[in-house]
Amino acid sequence: MTAPVPSTRTTDLYDKLREDLLSGRLKPGQKLQMRFLVDAYQAGQTPLREALNRLTAEGLVEAREQRGFRVAAVSQSELRELTMTRCWLEALALRKTMEAATPSWEEALVVTHHRLSRTPRSLNPDQFEDNPEWERLHRIFHRTLISECGSAPLIGFCEQLTDRLYRYRRLSIRRAFSTRKVADEHQAILTAVLDRDAELAVELLMRHYQQTADVILEDPTL
Numbered sequence: 001m002t003a004p005v006p007s008t009r010t011t012d013l014y015d016k017l018r019e020d021l022l023s024g025r026l027k028p029g030q031k032l033q034m035r036f037l038v039d040a041y042q043a044g045q046t047p048l049r050e051a052l053n054r055l056t057a058e059g060l061v062e063a064r065e066q067r068g069f070r071v072a073a074v075s076q077s078e079l080r081e082l083t084m085t086r087c088w089l090e091a092l093a094l095r096k097t098m099e100a101a102t103p104s105w106e107e108a109l110v111v112t113h114h115r116l117s118r119t120p121r122s123l124n125p126d127q128f129e130d131n132p133e134w135e136r137l138h139r140i141f142h143r144t145l146i147s148e149c150g151s152a153p154l155i156g157f158c159e160q161l162t163d164r165l166y167r168y169r170r171l172s173i174r175r176a177f178s179t180r181k182v183a184d185e186h187q188a189i190l191t192a193v194l195d196r197d198a199e200l201a202v203e204l205l206m207r208h209y210q211q212t213a214d215v216i217l218e219d220p221t222l
Helices: 007-023 034-041 045-057 076-099 103-117 132-145 152-176 182-194 198-217
Strands: 061-064 068-071
Touching: 007 034, 007 045, 007 152, 034 045, 045 061, 076 132, 076 152, 076 198, 103 132, 103 182, 132 152, 132 182, 152 198, 182 198
Parallel strands: none
Antiparallel strands: 061 068
């Protein structure tokens, strides 16, 4: 009788695969051959299949009957749907958070924005070179914006959409790096929030997300 696979091993594989999927190291549409995965992740087939099944449930991997697994493809239609749904949910979450705003939440938001604004988007000022620390702080800023909405499931849904859209956002970064003023967009959102102007804050946040989608949608190869 085969001993059960420790859950920590499956979780570790899940985390590694998920990071490679979101970062684009595993390309959209790429076939995930088990032999390749066993060698690349130094793991057995059982924990790999368990991790892949979890990622399939999240929409990052596609399971094909009798044909194994494949990295989920990207498409303009999915991008539009994900962006639209994220805008709906985060608009609600931001409104609810602003209704419940406390001085400690405002202080946390200001601090996270300050840290983000002082961190360079690119490690190279002349050409784009991704800065992982900026990505981390960017995620915290957006999470803090909706953190007091009063609904853990709503926050969870927003996090899932953020992850699904991260693959798309990475497609837009190099194209928009030299022209888009993302720092100004963040500052405008923060100012509207601190001014307690919920309508403007929501409008600016939705525009922020839509601009990212538009950069990608303008690419005829997607």
